Amino acid sequence: MKLDQAFGIEPRILDLRAYRASLLAANLANADTPGYQARDIDFQAALDQTMQTGFALAPRVTNPGHLSGSPSGAPFGVRPLYRTPLQASLDGNTVNTQREQAAFLDNAIRYQASLTFLGGRINQLRLAISGGR
Amino acid sequence: MSLFSIFDTAGSALDAQSLRLNLVSSNLANADSVSSSSDRTYRARLPVFETVLRDAHGRRRETPGVRVRAVVESQAPLRKEYHPESPAADRDGYVYLPNVNTVEQMADMISASRAFQGNVELINTSKQMLLRTLALGR
Numbered sequence: 001m002k003l004d005q006a007f008g009i010e011p012r013i014l015d016l017r018a019y020r021a022s023l024l025a026a027n028l029a030n031a032d033t034p035g036y037q038a039r040d041i042d043f044q045a046a047l048d049q050t051m052q053t054g055f056a057l058a059p060r061v062t063n064p065g066h067l068s069g070s071p072s073g074a075p076f077g078v079r080p081l082y083r084t085p086l087q088a089s090l091d092g093n094t095v096n097t098q099r100e101q102a103a104f105l106d107n108a109i110r111y112q113a114s115l116t117f118l119g120g121r122i123n124q125l126r127l128a129i130s131g132g133r
Numbered sequence: 134m135s136l137f138s139i140f141d142t143a144g145s146a147l148d149a150q151s152l153r154l155n156l157v158s159s160n161l162a163n164a165d166s167v168s169s170s171s172d173r174t175y176r177a178r179l180p181v182f183e184t185v186l187r188d189a190h191g192r193r194r195e196t197p198g199v200r201v202r203a204v205v206e207s208q209a210p211l212r213k214e215y216h217p218e219s220p221a222a223d224r225d226g227y228v229y230l231p232n233v234n235t236v237e238q239m240a241d242m243i244s245a246s247r248a249f250q251g252n253v254e255l256i257n258t259s260k261q262m263l264l265r266t267l268a269l270g271r
Contacts, residue, residue: 014266021262022135022142025255026196029146031248032153033182033199064192101251108258115265122270 006125010118012050016043016078017111023080024104027095034091038083038100046078136266138196139259143252145185145198150252152201153180153245160233161242167228169221175231177207177238207232 023039030036085094156178163175183202188194209232217226 018136018262021259022138022196025139025142025259026198028251028255029142030182030184030197030199031146031251032150032244033184036184064190097248097251101254104255104258108262111262112265115262115269119269 007121010114013114016046017107020107024100027100031095031097036093038095039080040083041078041080050076136259136263142196142198143255146252149182149199149201150245150249156180157238157242160238163231164233164235167221167230169223171211171229174211174229177233178204180204
């Protein structure tokens, strides 16, 4: 068994959750910016895509002229989508602060849940390595 | 690690919102500053927010922050009142009052302070997430 297989799906989930948190934070930061379009990822679809592509090796970028493997820093080439506003505002902003805050909190708790699962796996491995001593 | 970029993004929002609060306080403080000519009267100042799409190196930012693009003066008409006893009255006895709408400013203040609080909350949550990640496997 390889070590990255031992950790299962959790590291990918953590990566996606961290990325989603930064997207939601950008939405909240721009809650009062005219014309800003809120973005988010479809988590289920992103995870499915991640499972298909796996951990692809991304080329290293040492110069701003280099093209990065995944579009602009998103893990596993996930593309964020634009949110459909619940209620259109006059200045073209599509951020609904309450909704984004709720989504951020939900995402943060799920992130911590994944962390706990990963911690449990690490403890299991440790137990197996030390033979219960 | 994209969690670190949250500090950047939310920090830029804190910056922008606190400038907005400063402008509100300046507007409210000057809401009744009279003057004797229309071009020397205080006008309400308003921030114009803008999304920061590129970082200092010109690279595209995946999670854009916010900044105040400019501070503009309100174009609403000034109030003109008849107060011949005022030392600032002009030849006909009129004084000019700023176009600050106090109720609008109070609403703006609440909006700005709520947005500020929300972003502080964001930073706190991200900090917890990062600290728990650091403690992984301990």
